[in-house]
Amino acid sequence: MRPNHGFRRPSPGLQLMLRVADDAGLELARTQNAELVHTGDDHFDRVVAAVGGAQTEVCLEMYQIRPDAVGLGSCEALARAAERGVHVRLLADPVGCAKARDQVWALRDRGVDLRWYNPLRPWNHPLKRTHRKLLVVDGRVASIGGINLAAEFSRRLHDDHAWRDVGFWFEGPAASRFRDQFEGAWAANGGAPGVPMPRSEGTGPLCAIAGGTQGRTGHAEAYLSILRNAQREVLLATPYFIPDRELRDALVGAVSRGVRVVVVVPRLSDIGWFKHAGRRLYHRLLTAGVEIRERCDRMVHAKVGTVDGLVAVLGSTNLNRQSFYGNAETLLLTHEQSIVHQVHDLVMDEAAHATEILHSPEWIRHPDRRRLAEFAATPVSLIF
DSSP, X not given: OOOOTTOSSOOHHHHHHHHHHHHHTOEEEEOEEEEEEOSHHHHHXXXXXXXXXXXXXXXXXXXXXXXXXXXXXXXXHHHHHHHTTOEEEEEEOTTTTGGXXXXXXXXXGGTOEEEESSOOOTTSOTTOOBOOEEEEETTTEEEEESOOBSGGGOHHHHGGGSOBOOXXXXXXXXXXHHHHHHHHHHHHTTOOOOOOOOOOXXXXXXXXXXXXXXXXXXXXXXXHHHHHHOSSEEEEEOSSOBOOHHHHHHHHHHHHTTOEEEEEEESSOSOHHHHHHHHTTHHHHHHHTOEEEEEOSSOBOOOEEEETTTEEEEESOOSBHIIIIISBOOEEEEOOHHHHHHHHHHHHHXXXXXXXXXXXXXXXXXXXXXXXXXXXXXXXXHHO
């Protein structure tokens, strides 16, 4: 028997989210003033404004900072905050930030407290990366999602070729929980503890958070539970779709129960090996009835989904082994209906525009397939 968590009359969305949270061991917390930011430009403006308005502390854990207008502008905002006395802590990934390494290092001279996540040393596992895009300001305001500090997400700079992704902004106790995740990763990489911050209190919609010290616990379990608990429809958007056997079985199992499963991926991927490794696994999924749609005109970088129109899932987690078991990631489930509707519309919009719906018989002879590349990418599908 599942625990009822003390709710007398939970809504269908809350019931579904609680089932997934119980299955996956997710933490429950409340959000306030939640907002989904739909463009990279709006997200970057919010980052600069939030850092510029910080009073005490900025915690930023970032996979990728680019030496371009967006990345350097964000670095400048961090440096200015540190110079006016805010404790700015930056936990940067040395792989994702490799091209901006000198610029990131220079932040130390302006007062930013910098740590590299799992530095590239012979005794460290090279594939254990932080893939997070996590910002927490004053322990009160937080942002997660898939948007790196990089110009390719900006329509101002790249027009219609800008990568599609979202940022999820919120306040309340959930922001404190993500600060705890940052603290765990910060300490694991040699950082001194931050100053204790007041815990956010108050009411608001419940969310469910995956995490653990290194941000891995519960991510795979959450997606598997979503597919096993769905009754009508699962909509997913993901840029690097390399489902392992357990996830493939869950996708097929959902369809066999009559659930419509739609997965939107980019054809114009920035990592060709990942695309070919994923395509190698399409045949069984398409034959079973999983709807795979490749957007052909731009990079879909969002990692989002909805379940039965009742629960939305957001964060940085890709549908592959590396995100599930290797990287530090963020993942949040919410039943707040305004957010669920927006994520539902986002995935359906991506599925409808400039997208090819793949079909099992035609896929065998699809003109865009590269069989040799798929064969060569086999190790990628086994590792990632």
